[in-house]
Amino acid sequence: MTKKRSVRLDDVATAAGVHTSTVSRVLNNEADHRVSAETRERVLSAAKELNYHPNAMARGLRTSRTHTLGIAVPQLDNPVFAQIIIGATAAAHSRGYDLLVSLVEDVSGESGVYERLAHNNRVDGLMVSTLEKDEVLVETLKRASVPYVIVNRKIRGVVNCVAYDSFAAAKESTEYLLSLGHRRIGHLAGRLTGYNGTKRLAGYYAALNAAGIESDPQMVAEAGYTLEGGVRAVRSLLACKPRPTALLAATVLSAAGALKALYAAGIIVPDDMSVMSIHDVQIAEMLHPPLTTMRLPLQEMGRVATLGLVDLIEGKATVVSKLMRPEGLLIRASTAPPNKL
């Protein structure tokens, strides 16, 4: 509260009886420490004594490094992004960086975010996890003045991407449903204009084909990544005859919507229909019945992207590219063999 003048390098220098430059070198542990042990000691204790903290602005101005990372996400109330951010903050802190979270809700409108963060030298690097169309994003990032990495998708023309192997995740999920004996499997797809949505759809088809099952476009409904989307998609799938006996949702929120809609339609899960989804988050175990999921390393992805970005910034790497493998099934009560009629 009190507007006490903060203690500067100067103050420490005076207290230790040396020049500011010496203090700076000591405190920054310069590579070739051309400072006597005794002086070093004196400086360190003076700094501690005065409770010195370097001024981030001044330092930033001089070194043009902010020790801050930015991350742009489209939503925060989606546990998937929350988890990614959790992983990212932890990793950032572990490397001495802070994390600036930017919510970029409106896909098209927001022209300012990248500018605000990157252009003003507010951040040393940027993680981007928004939902723009590839071309738009590429175009915007072309103007970025700091290193960046795309999180949660892959983009043609951008080398630094950390994404899930969504194809494998969907394929393995579908294989599990097949192994239970299901033959008519529906898919609540993600956004079919985006990376994850299309990859998951492809993985789903691949598993069906490999099992010699002819894929039926009627069994696929785009649900996006929301509860409501799941509700709508299930309604449309229920119109098919014969009905599917199992559903694979591209994400947990749409699966939740599916459960809701199925319940409303009087269809019992898993007796009448199995449901599973990609992404294991806490919600899965709160649903009724608890949801079988394919686990993807969410926090880990935030971590990997962050560490990679820091390496990029610090020149320890020139490329950050990783496809994260699914971590396996978590079988709960929402899946079972199909009902023999």
Place this chain on the structure above:
Amino acid sequence: MTKKRSVRLDDVATAAGVHTSTVSRVLNNEADHRVSAETRERVLSAAKELNYHPNAMARGLRTSRTHTLGIAVPQLDNPVFAQIIIGATAAAHSRGYDLLVSLVEDVSGESGVYERLAHNNRVDGLMVSTLEKDEVLVETLKRASVPYVIVNRKIRGVVNCVAYDSFAAAKESTEYLLSLGHRRIGHLAGRLTGYNGTKRLAGYYAALNAAGIESDPQMVAEAGYTLEGGVRAVRSLLACKPRPTALLAATVLSAAGALKALYAAGIIVPDDMSVMSIHDVQIAEMLHPPLTTMRLPLQEMGRVATLGLVDLIEGKATVVSKLMRPEGLLIRASTAPPNKL
């Protein structure tokens, strides 16, 4: 990618044929605009032409203002905090600030966060929503060098607090259960060492007393703010005889745990037992049965706290203190009159 030198005030000045100071004044719209309309025009177009963006560091160093706010939360995977942050980001952006999110998980250990953010002049102000004991927090904040506001609780000795009227929320919730005809109402309390936990407990008691019902400590179990806590608490409450016919959970996650545990115990909701909770978040409608809730203005709280903090920073206010009223019941399918045996 290319390390293009960024365009400075100097460049704009040269382009416009004036001095940097003039450019600065134009761009900042100085109060008494002692600049001719023509010059102003020239400067503005030059700035746009060159795509000039002020260097945040340099400006910050000079003005000792970062236009960044910090918010410290204990968890991100709790939708309650996610919503608060959503409200806060929007409000911050609307006033031209960015938001630095800090996850302070370990209550006791983390000594560094406040220092890192506030002391280094990384932020102009701080919102604190962590779970430390009051005394610890007060002690830490005493050393803060920037304005701050406590979010989601009230603390003796700190004037700038934005919190819920948790007492009213719990009281009104309990009254609803009473109005349905319930007489034996259990409470899944929050943390009984904290503000919200105790206030909600008090509100619950108050409603019971007002209805002439003797309160029974056995009907209260501390569940905290997690799924597991809810599960455990319900198990202990089920041991009471006679059993409660309704439960009020202090938060939605513990309510989810309650539903899970009740299902496991073969108790039907709401037929055999009603369940409701404070805090309406999307999870509530995904649960089975959909959960009756007392709505509290989550995003709004983030907004109010942020705007207040900015006012504090900009000297437009000296106090930020608000108790936010509940927004009313959202009646879903988890509550009903008690079963007449």
Place this chain on the structure above:
DNA sequence: CCCATTTGAGCAATCGTTTGCGCAAATTCA
């Protein structure tokens, strides 16, 4: 027409660090 006032814009100091360079003292080597 002359002096007082206002207007418009430049000068230069400053914010707190970092860092290339210089220079004395201390050390090494022959």
Place this chain on the structure above:
DNA sequence: TGAATTTGCGCAAACGATTGCTCAAATGGG
């Protein structure tokens, strides 16, 4: 012992903006 290094530290110039002053030119009043 004298020259060549090495060691330890200070000097002062950046970094890019903001802002109190200064001062000439333009304006106004009598």
